Every structure is written in C-alpha cells, then in structure tokens.
Amino acid sequence: MLCISTTRPPIFGLAPYNPVLGETHHVSKGNLNVLLEQVAHHPAVSALHATDQKENVEMIWCQYPVAKFNGTSVEAQVHGKRRLKLLNHGETYEMNSPNLFIRILPVPGVDWVGNVDISCVETGLAAELCYISQSFFGFGGSRRVIKGKIIDSSTSKILYKVNGHWDSTVTLKDTNNGEERVIYDAREVISRLQTPSVKDAESVWQTESALIWSKLSQAILNKDWEKAREAKKCVEEKQREELRERESKGVTWVPKHFTISQSKEGDWDCLPIQKWVPDSPIVTL
Template identity: 75%
Template sequence: METKIVLARPFSLERQSDQETNYKAPNILRRILSLFKNVRPGSDVSCFKLPPEFNMPKSELQCYAECVYSTALDILSNLNGGKTPLDRLISVVAWTISAVRPLWFGVAPYNPTLGETHHVSKGNLNVLLEQVSHHPPVSALHATDYKENIEIIWCNSFVSKFTGTSVEARVHGKRELKLHNHGETYEMNSPNLLIRIFPIPGNDWVGNVTIRCIETGLVAELSYISQSFFRFGTNQRLIKGKIFDSLSKKILCKIEGHWDSTVTVKNTDNAEVRVIYDAKEVISGLQAPIVKDLESVWPTETVLVWSELSEAILSKDWEKSKRSQEKYRRKTKGASQRKRIKRRKLGT
C-alpha cells in the first residue's frame, strides 16, 4: 500500500484557503466548551487528549521547525552582516520576532510521539527536531547554517493551564543562537500562547522575552502585549521593548510595533528610527516542504508517523481518524513503558 505524505502549509500572514481548513470541526466554539465543561480552573491541560476533529494535519514538531526554516526572506543568514555587536543584536531581535506566527483558533497540532523526528534542509540550512520526552512533553531542536557558520539549539516544554475563560500555554526552555564567526552566543526565551475562549475567541502571544548576548553584555527585552478583554483599542499583536548595556545600564534603543506587520527600532542617541522587521516580507507566501525521496525518509519522521491520521482528517473520515489516533496513543504508551523499564534496569 502506497504511503501518502501530508505536509501542511506553514503558518503565515495569509488567510488559509477553504481547502486547507476544511477539516475544522463544525460549531467549533460549542465543541470547545463541551471539552472543558468538567475541567477545573487551574488544571494542567498539557496532556489533554483532543478528539481528531480538533487536530490540524501537522505535528507540533513541524510547527517549531517552521519558525526556523520557513521564511520568504532569508533573515537568518543575514545575522552576520551587522558591523557592530549592537547591529547584530538588532538583527537577532528581528529574527526572534519572525519565529512568532499567527495561529488558527479552534484546532491544534498533534502531540509528538516519543522519538518522533522532523528533518528539513533548505539551501545551506539544516534543521532537525526530536521529541525527547513524552511526559512531560519536551522537544529539542538543532539547526545549522554551514555557510554562515550559524548554529541554533533550543529545547521547548509546554505547560498549559485552564483559567476558566482561556488556556495559557507557558513555554519553558532556553534557546541559543550562536554566530560562530563573531564568537557570540545569544540566549533567549519565548513568549507564551494565550488561547482566549471568552468573551471573543482568539489566540495571542503574550509575555516577556529576554535576549542576552553572553560575550558583549548587550540585552534586549521584549514584551508581547495581549489585547484588552473585549479586544478594544489598537494594541492588537503589539510588541514593545528596549536594548541596553547590562554593565552601564544605558538604554541604547527602543523597540515598538506589531509582530504581524512592522517593528521599528529607535536609537536613543540620535533619535533615528528604522524598520527592522516587516512580517509581509518574512512570513508571507510560505509553502510546505517537499519530500524529494520517500525511501530516504526516516521511519520516525513526522510525515510518516502521522500520515494515516492526517489523510483521514483531511478527508473528514472521523471514524478512521479516531482509530488512527487510538493506535498512536497505544504506541506512545508502550514506548514510554519500555523506556521506564530500561531506566529501572540501568538503575537511573
């Protein structure tokens, strides 16, 4: 039987077509409320099992990887172009903002299985992810641009809490971006995802992000600001921040804008303002990766692991999708049990 590969289009600024979103469940808000009717506020829903009607045909691993490889403008390879440490930090800030993408409300990616991988090559860039833990869910990423001598390492772990009117997914883990040509390492965290159910459904990226260059002592602080409760005002997808010298505490630049449109930086010495990020240039017109050689794809790759379920979801065959989902759950549970037994035998 021929295996059908399904790789969904990346998150981008454009509204998804009907063909891409026809797997959405009907009466989506009512269905979401029915899911949480027996869940208490403050409960951890990180491992909450969603019916297949609420899944999009892609794994969380693909979502993470898209933040690195899926850009219309090659913003990553340009990080080395800055002449000064401040210029390079500003470029890193712009790259960090590019990793924040608009999400679809009402559907979520698959929770990756233990040992699942996602590997994509684009030009000089190689990106590899692996699900290294299932309980708690932890994903690890390693990417290299061998031409520009750039390396990215990060480890993500979500902890989701139901508040009664929303779900907030806190993203734990450190991200590192290394510019080896300049001997610079940038450490950063990531914003949190807020899924608002009442009064107006929607998704927001919220929270504070700190980007620190270990060698130069320069620091950027960004705030992703949530909309008001009723979505009044003009602060939709607003981002504000500053860049300062951690030794002298002097503020060098101020950052302001909207992460889904443009972001500017203002030099505090000469009041010069310039655009450092344009979302239309970076995350528009994005296309899904292409599988060039099916025989060379690892059996752990997300395109193979979830192919049966993704095909069933896209065809709205919910009975088949439920059977496929249950098969993945049994497989993951068995892998976790085998791992625990192995650890006990090793005495770890």
C-alpha cells in the same frame, strides 16, 4: 529578529497533533538544516538543533509548556533555554520564549503574551521585549503589539527602541540619531514560505512527523473525521504499547539526537549529539 519571527499567529480551534516520544522533524532550506526531536513525554519536552555551516551559525532550543488555567483562559508558559550562536564572532545569545495565551471567554482567541529577555555575555548587549495581548473583550488597538528596548548592559544605556505588531511590521529606532527602520515584516516573510517537498523518499526517517501522522493528515484533508479519529487512536495506542514493552524489560528510553538533563529545580536542558545537522531529504525553497 529571530525571536520575533518565531512567533507566528496561532489558529484557534485546531486540535494539535500530540507529539509522540522520539518523533522528529528534519528539514533543510538552503544551507540551513533543522532537526527537532520529542525528547520526553511527561512533561512534553521538545529539542531543536539548527546549523548553517556556510554562515557558521548554530541554534539550540529546549522547550516544554506548563499550562496555567485562569477560568476564562489558559496560559501555557513555555519553559526552557534558547541559544543562538554566531560562531564567526564568538557570540552566544540566550533568550526565553513568550507564553501562549488561549482565551476561551468572552471572545475565543489565541495570542502570544509576556516578557522575553535576550542577553549576550560577549558583547554586553541585552534586549527586553514585551508581547501585549488584546483587551479582555477581544477588542481595542493593542492586538499583537510588541514593545521593547536594546540596552548596553555595562552602562544601562538604551541604544534602540523596538515597536510594532509582531504579526505585521516591527521597527527599530536608534535613540542616538532618531533614525527608524523596519526590521521585520511578517507578511513578507510568511508570504515567501513554501510547503517542504521530499527529494529522496527512501532516506526519510521512520520517526518523521509526516510519516507518523500521514494517515491522520490524509483523513483530515478528505474531511473523513471517523478515519481521522481512528488514525490518531492508532498512533497513540502504538506509543502506549512501546511504553509497556520498555517497562516490562526495565528499559529507559534515550533520545537519538540529543542528550537531556534536568536540574534540581526541575528545569530541562538539551544538547545536540552531532556538531552539525546533516542535510535532510525533505527540503523547502
């Protein structure tokens, strides 16, 4: 369910805020503390560390997109490792991400597509999920479908079947007794989401996304597009100046919250420096 719940419906036509090196987002929800950091710029590598000390759960993600142009569309393959650790049970679940599919013609749209594999060495459980996009012309009943199965890898027996639409409801069917239940309801989950609020402004890091992009966000809210362009230009120019300064001094930038590594094959991985993510001055209910 974790994998499915992170694939929210993207919005076509909205320009992203290009993350700058060292930019962070630190937020708390109850006992869950989440920290993201932009740990590399070329390629754009993002790291995530989330912990819940009460439930003894930890998530560590490292991801970076690689765009592939297909004429009438762009498919951003999201590379990197994702790990969910259930520390009370001694279980670690590893998974990949679906790809972001941006259709330009004939009908513009954005979707998640591709295969996701989830595995746990300790339990021998594995899941195979497939995100299916709509047809080439943007019509048909296959929009935002997810299908899959949960397998006992030691026997290759299918234990459960997954079916549904990841932007509405997803069901799990027990192959042993035929019982079926809803395991994810996107509308219910998204309707409960609230905008984070600041409980201690002085404790907010200067690298926080909300601070770095505050002028741009305000200009967009005011629909002042000239100020928005200027605000974005200022952020990007500051990043270029910092890069030129590091190069002139021969200094290599080092992430503050993660250690990063790259294999000979070019794959990136990230490990958090702290065992537990601290409470954030930015909270959401």
